[in-house]
Amino acid sequence: MFAKTASIVTLLAAVASAMPAANAGTATTGGKLASRTNGDPAITHTVVAGLGGLHFDPDNVVAEIGDVIEWHFLPANHSVAQSSFGAPCKPLNTGNGFFSGFQPTPSGQAPDVFQITIEDTNPIWYYCAQTKGDHCQAGMAGVINQNFNSATNTLAAYKAAAALTGTSEIPAWVNPLEGVIANPNPLGGF
Template sequence: MRFSLLAAAATLVGLTTAQSGTATSSAATPSGSVKAHVVMASNINGSLTFSPETITAAVGDLVQFHFYPKNHSLAQSTFDNPCQPMPQTNGTTGFWSGFMPVTSESTTMPVFSVVVKDTTPMWFYCATGKHCQAGMAGVINPPANPARTIEAYKAAAALVAQAGVPNTAGGTGGTTTGGSTPTTGGGSASATNGSASATGTGANAANGLAVSYWYSAMGMAVGALVVAVAF
């Protein structure tokens, strides 16, 4: 029940653009800031989706994945081999959050943040059970090629016998925040249409600030819901 209330509050403050399934933002980012794009892994209904599933982000932006119950994950993949971890290339491995179990009684969401280092498409999927085959996948900076779409990826994923689990440690290629509000760095944060802009000392500071803003907004909305119920 606690988690449902928090999730409903997050919906009220409009932190994602799940209606269209695609996240873009025309809002200008202040000089020296880092923009964070929020992606929800599943939702209050337990849907096997990432919302949004397509994200357009600039180099230096953060993409923050917030995990709903019960147990989801985030692994980088390739278009040509859906539901399988991206192989190591030139000593670089794909990102892997590890499994993120969340109970219905949780009052916070674990968050896995990835820094966008270039505009190369980054395909991703949930490696839990058959979630990928069921359509729990997405892409950061999709290619212009009309044959290489998220719809085509998911169609191929549905035919995969078993999703692959990366053999690297959870937290590879990103930053994990779990169970509490981050306090790293100093500065300010703001959000518009599902993206947060944070001013701080480096990517980790921006990550902490953007997530802090998200949890603060949830808290404000929960307070509003409690007051409404009380009356």
């Protein structure tokens, strides 16, 4: 009886070691696996563009280094472009920002999503660059890792400044296909 129990325990241990760990991270652009320095698995944060109107949901995300931010796009045509707090609705002028390209979606979800991997905990400001309907000026803007100790650099202040800008600028200096992957959850129900 003891030998039979020991072999069952050995078999279960072998099966368990062959199974992938729960929450083992999500593949990011280029097939790299997001990771954390402390050994915890990376988290994928989902942001939906256009859910219930001209906004991102959620529009304020707190993420750790190695986490992935993944934007899903709903009708009709949205994008996500990196900005700075001081110049809302305009792409970063350094050429180091990101841009999803436009994701036209007649119904349901777009066939693609846009992902970035968080490399530090500095605030990342972003907006929808759609100029028809001035999405950014209407409130379609967001932040990752807002500094909650700042009384002035808040998401509300960023959106208020965005409302006062002219028209949004479409980034011209980045490859919009970088970070765009097939939607891993096209039936997500957003």
